[in-house]
Amino acid sequence: DAKTTQPNSMESNEEEPVHLPCNHSTISGTDYIHWYRQLPSQGPEYVIHGLTSNVNNRMASLAIAEDRKSSTLILHRATLRDAAVYYCILRDFNSGGSNYKLTFGKGTLLTVNP
Amino acid sequence: DAGVIQSPRHEVTEMGQEVTLRCKPISGHNSLFWYRQTMMRGLELLIYFNNNVPIDDSGMPEDRFSAKMPNASFSTLKIQPSEPRDSAVYFCASSQTRDRGIYGYTFGSGTRLTVV
Numbered sequence: 001d002a003k004t005t006q007p008n009s010m011e012s013n014e015e016e017p018v019h020l021p022c023n024h025s026t027i028s029g030t031d032y033i034h035w036y037r038q039l040p041s042q043g044p045e046y047v048i049h050g051l052t053s054n055v056n057n058r059m060a061s062l063a064i065a066e067d068r069k070s071s072t073l074i075l076h077r078a079t080l081r082d083a084a085v086y087y088c089i090l091r092d093f094n095s096g097g098s099n100y101k102l103t104f105g106k107g108t109l110l111t112v113n114p
Numbered sequence: 115d116a117g118v119i120q121s122p123r124h125e126v127t128e129m130g131q132e133v134t135l136r137c138k139p140i141s142g143h144n145s146l147f148w149y150r151q152t153m154m155r156g157l158e159l160l161i162y163f164n165n166n167v168p169i170d171d172s173g174m175p176e177d178r179f180s181a182k183m184p185n186a187s188f189s190t191l192k193i194q195p196s197e198p199r200d201s202a203v204y205f206c207a208s209s210q211t212r213d214r215g216i217y218g219y220t221f222g223s224g225t226r227l228t229v230v
Contacts, residue, residue, distance in 0.1 A: 036219075043118075043205045043221030044157070100145050100211045101170060102219060104157040 004088045009109040012078045020073040022088030037084040083112045118222035126228045132194040139208030149205040196229045
């Protein structure tokens with residue numbers, strides 16, 4: 001699997017935007033970029049995914065660099081409930097049944113200050 | 115939809131005992147994944163099933179671990195005999211997967227296992 005690099009931790013203030021970066025310089029043309037987050041004492045939850053174009057949903061936005069070697073998860077107004085570990089994961093959509101798995105790295109621990 | 119249901123939520127057992135963790139995936143999802151999370155090693159994929167068939171069990175630590183999926187609505191992860199180093203949170207996740215299809219995983223709330 002292509003590797004991603006994320007900062008170990010970031011801090012933000014409540015109601016301010018947060019930009020969580022992810023580097024994936026070895027991304028292949030068939031890799032989707034997935035983001036998951038894990039709130040304290042809970043299982044991970046899906047946030048968003050994208051391939052080439054920027055994506056928006058009710059939780060966040062995903063900005064993908066033109067060369068796809070990096071991406072940024074954007075939380076438009078952080079709340080205390082957004083404090084979590086955020087994981088950036090690549091998964092090849094073209095690999096068929098042998099590779100439906102997601103491999104989690106260490107992620108970024110986001111702290112939100114009131 | 116009740117989501118992915120895991121039981122028990124907490125399990126404390128003595129070393130050497132058999133432990134069985136249970137998972138009910140979301141109806142209609144055809145893939146099921148077992149993960150283990152510890153502070154030292156983070157989230158590790160143990161095994162996953164597609165259409166009830168084990169596809170990749172390379173993450174299963176050793177022969178003491180086994181997993182089954184007898185039907186589309188139930189899976190078990192068994193540890194026999196259990197050891198203190200098996201203490202961790204075990205997560206089950208399910209997803210709808212298709213070739214060239216991308217769908218998110220839904221995780222359960224996990225089972226916190228403590229082996230003393």
